[in-house]
Amino acid sequence: MxxxxxxxxxxxxxxxxxxxxxxxxxxxxxxxxxxxxxxxxxxxxxxxxxxxxxxxxxxxxxxxxxxxxxxxxxxxxxxxxxxxxxxxxxxxxxxxxxxxxxxxxxxxxxxxxxxxxxxxxxxxxxxxxxxxxxxxxxLVEPLAIAAHAVRRACVTKKDTVLVMGAGPIGLGLIQFAQLAGAEVIIMDINEYRLNFCQETLRISHSINPLKEEVADSLSTFTNGDMPTVVFDATGNQNVMNSAFNYIAHGGRFVLVGLQKGELAFSHPDFHKRESTLMSSRNATKQDFDYVLQTLRSGKIxxxxxxxxxxxxxxxxxxxxxxxxxxxxxxxxxxxxx
Ligand SMILES: NC(=O)c1ccc[n+]([C@@H]2O[C@H](COP(=O)([O-])OP(=O)(O)OC[C@H]3O[C@@H](n4cnc5c(N)ncnc54)[C@H](O)[C@@H]3O)[C@@H](O)[C@H]2O)c1
Ligand SMILES: [Zn+2]
Ligand SMILES: [Zn+2]
Missing domain, CATH: 3.90.180.10 (Medium-chain alcohol dehydrogenases, catalytic domain)
Incomplete structure (x- = not known):
């Protein structure tokens, strides 16, 4: 063979x-x-x-x-x-x-x-x-990665979700967060991918950090609340470090992207928000079964x-x-x- x-x-x-x-x-x-x-x-x-x-x-x-x-x-x-x-x-x-x-x-x-x-x-x-x-x-495996992260973050329709990175993993995060009923904001430096999200995934709020101040745009989009769930799907260390400031008070930050270095954040800022930080690795059979069922029903x-x-x-x-x-x-x- x-x-x-x-x-x-x-x-x-x-x-x-x-x-x-x-x-x-x-x-x-x-x-x-x-x-x-x-x-x-x-x-x-x-x-x-x-x-x-x-x-x-x-x-x-x-x-x-x-x-x-x-x-x-x-x-x-x-x-x-x-x-x-x-x-x-x-x-x-x-x-x-x-x-x-x-x-x-x-x-x-x-x-x-x-x-x-x-x-x-x-x-x-x-x-x-x-x-x-x-x-x-x-396409089931990369979708299962995203489904696992969304399940881990317990996303509901009450959430406003920021997805950072509109690659295949980020696109899956968008779709499963939308299925959970959440409002989704996408951030990427790639205009082609931002357009794809707007046109194909009905995302109305997108942010390009090369063109705007991310925290300001998030504040505008959320009436000052900031996103209750932030997913990193860039794998970029600087993006991850900055994102500690994007989380709403009481919010969750989920690292799906991977990078080799260390993360640094202000403990007082993290603490005052009572932030939750979690990583999300791979997926379980439960996530794969959910993805297969979602595909069969044509929801994504x-x-x-x-x-x-x-x-x-x-x-x-x-x-x-x-x-x-x-x-x-x-x-x-x-x-x-
Ligand atoms: N948790 C897991 O088990 C698991 C599994 C697979 C992949 N991953 C990780 O998930 C991440 C995303 O994977 P992918 O295949 O979608 O990658 P990708 O490279 O296709 O997508 C990353 C996106 O992030 C954007 N980006 C990069 N730097 C940025 C910045 N400074 N600001 C805003 N956007 C920026 C890029 O333009 C790109 O669109 C990678 O880090 C990958 O290693 C994790
Ligand atoms: Zn893969
Ligand atoms: Zn084992």
């Missing part, structure tokens, strides 16, 4: 290897669509922390069920799967927090992933994809995020072009048919 490996930063190779061996309790899947994630782009660019090469990337996957004994699955079924392989034994797993397992192995990050024609996956991670198409199924249409599509065999030729910021990619989907 064919697979694409990131041999070292800035180098993909298209190679051949034998079909994956199914271990007991695993099923063989034929990969149909692969979503390209920021993590894949960082790994390719050599700026993903703690990353080992060579590595087969790809964790946003839609597949056809080929062979195995997974209860309820038969050959030809459309599937996706949870790519966070948790240990089931650690303190987090024992408490049902499989998303932040101590021994987490993310498929396509810590271990080889799905930029391949076939993979063999433990049955426990499989999810039914009936009623959805393969492109929708390839994330295929609108797909800006670029290409064939598996052309991936190496396309990749540098896709990730060039001038091409305004939001979501890229590789077609393995």
């Amino acid at each position: 064919k697979y694409i490996v990131c041999e070292k930063p800035h180098e993909f190779l298209l190679k051949q290897k034998p079909m994956p061996q199914q271990k007991p309790g695993e099923s063989l899947l034929k990969i149909k669509k692969i979503g390209v994630c920021g993590t894949d782009i960082h790994a390719f660019g050599g700026n993903q922390p703690y990353f080992n090469y060579p590595r087969i990337l790809g964790h946003e996957l839609a597949a056809e069920y080929i062979e195995g004994k997974a209860p309820g699955f038969t050959t030809g079924d459309k599937v996706t799967f949870i790519p966070y392989f948790h240990c089931g034994k650690c303190i987090a797993c024992r408490n049902g927090l499989t998303n932040c397992c101590v021994n987490m192995q993310v498929f396509g990050v810590h271990i080889d992933g799905g930029m391949a024609e076939y993979v063999s996956i433990k049955d426990e991670f499989l999810l039914h994809g009936e009623g959805l198409d393969y492109e929708e199924l390839a 249409e994330p295929k609108k995020y797909i800006t670029h599509r290409g064939a598996f065999n052309d991936t190496i030729d396309n990749f540098k072009n896709w990730i060039n910021p001038e091409n305004n990619a939001i979501k890229i989907i590789i077609d393995v048919d």
